[in-house]
Amino acid sequence: MPFTPYPQLPALLAAEQAAYRERNPLSAALAQRSSAHWLFGVPLHWMQDWGTPFALHVAQAQGAQVVDADGHTLVDFCLGDTGAMFGHAPAAVVQAIAAQAARGSTAMMSCADAAWVGAELARRFGLPQWQMALSASDANRFLLRWVRAATGRSKVLVFNGCYHGTVDDVLVDLVQGQPQLRDSLLGQVYDVREHTVVVEFNDLDALRAALQENAVACVLAEPVMTNVGMVLPEPGYWQAAQALVREHGALLVLDETHTISSGPGGYAQAHGLQPDALVLGKPIAGGLPCAVYGMSAELAERAMQAKRAAPPGHSGIGTTLSGNLLAMAAMRATLEYVATPAAYEHMLALAGELAKGLEAVLHQHGLPWCVTQVGARCEFQFGLQSPRDGSEAQALFAPELEHYIHLALLNRGVLITPFHNMLLVSPATTQQHVQQLLQALDEVLAPLRV
The missing domain is CATH 3.90.1150.10 (Aspartate Aminotransferase, domain 1)
Structure with a gap:
């Protein structure tokens, strides 16, 4: 016991x-x-x-x-389970929201804050290209679409007990070593195990075996597992895991929604990891619904090529309020004055x-x-x-x-x-x-x- x-x-x-x-x-x-x-x-x-x-x-x-x-x-x-990690109602964020609300909340157009925020995200987190969403769940969901489109592969690999929000693809557990749809998942009508591989964290042999078929588009991971109870990576694990991922042509997507607690550039920057893509949610706009996801230059180019090559119409990526003026103002205030x-x-x-x-x-x-x-x-x-x-x-x-x-x-x-x-x-x-x-x-x- x-x-x-x-x-x-x-x-x-x-x-x-x-x-x-x-x-x-x-x-x-x-x-x-x-x-x-x-x-x-x-x-x-x-x-x-x-x-x-x-x-x-x-x-x-x-x-x-x-x-x-x-x-x-x-x-x-608790701080809103990380949503208010920088404290409730930071003065700079309150002032930015009030000022922007008086000028308009959403217009489905960019604004002056976008250039500053994009440059700051790139500086802090080491990835040059970014997009916005309303939650980390959406950001993870959208990134999986971009990655699958860019690689031509369908499978995503996750770790047992992971948490990436309400993304259907990740709600698979290992039960006595066998993948099983999460028991608590309501209303699921198709078997996501056809496109989702799950292995244990810190098990390099299991990761290597799962990548052998060269069918995995990306490994989606928290750099430290946080929602099943904290599970730290063993010394050298991520360095070896990164090498395996790249050896088999997959991409590494890190969900830093919780591990942004590690420092101004998150866990990856603090520990020298080099993801192909990164997700940040919850506290990034001082508690206002907002998330961002970043891509390496190579992944961004492949993603844009895939979009340009697709027929016109809805990509299945994004929502009308993504990138709204209010969230952008709150994110700038958070990055500039609060998360210092x-x-x-x-x-x-x-x-x-x-x-x-x-x-x-x-x-x-x-x-x-x-x-x-x-x-x-x-x-x-x-x-x-x-x-x-x-x-x-x-x-x-x-x-x-x-x-x-x-x-x-x-x-x-x-x-x-x-x-x-x-x-x-x-x-x-x-x-x-x-x-x-x-x-x-x-x-x-x-x-x-x-």
Whole structure:
């Protein structure tokens, strides 16, 4: 077992659920009113995944804090699951959005900010050609089309436990070594395994075997797996994997939507990786719906040739609001004034302190759990060592234990990501916020000691 079963857990969870109900009467009333017209009572069903008896409702969010409908101020280490990684409502982004909204939000035409943003993206992330989308899901979906058109190949290779949004092609898992459509995938009517290959992360032999047929258009990967619980690449893995990908004529597409926490140029720039394409979403426009994807000069030329050679008409790539004026203004403000080297210096240093603090609290309580850090992002997992691949990471899940910890922290004024035990540090996060989290966690874990 990755952790000791706790017989006291059901009683602890029930007590925290009762405390939540008593603490949040206005959220309860709002949840009841919303249930009449929203599926599961919320605008997006994921908003019910916090493990709370009813959905928590937000009144406002600024910096590293959220104020809920009942007036409680919560220190936020979830930060919109990375969407607000640079803090809620950064002043420069708020001002840019307000100014641009007065001048128009969308026109399906380019603007002056586009030249600056394109040059800055190229400088930061090392790829010369870019396009915009409304979400990383869309950006991944569109890139797969471009890559398949450019290479003439149909298959995409992903890693077991990966997360690239709601792209059908990637929702394949390995179950006892065999590819299987994800059990939770609703309404799927065709078998994506015909065009999707899945292997374990960090397994070079499996990657080599999967590429042997020279039929894979691209490897789509997070440089660090983040949504199945954090899984770090082993030393030398990406250098060898990149060489294999290129040896077999495939392309490397890195989804940096989460690993942009690694530095101003993301994980690839910080660690010397050279992808053919890159996806950035969530925080890139300060929390406004927006994503971008970049291409190498060679891939961009092949993609444009494929488009020019195709008959006129809809390419299946892009949406009307992609590249809208409002998102472009927000992205420029984020890149120019918010996601700065100074901001990252603060975030990375404080995340390091947070990781050490988490380790100390876990050690104090004798819990055999590990802490993993990627830039401004860290996570504690219910095992002695960080997992090596998606299967190992999934084996460390403990939903009831997670629900107790998350809900108990929330009741003590601290938010962490509801899907797993992930915490983010923003430019607005302070040492006082970190200490508040560590003190709350110490109190929450104390009843688990045996």
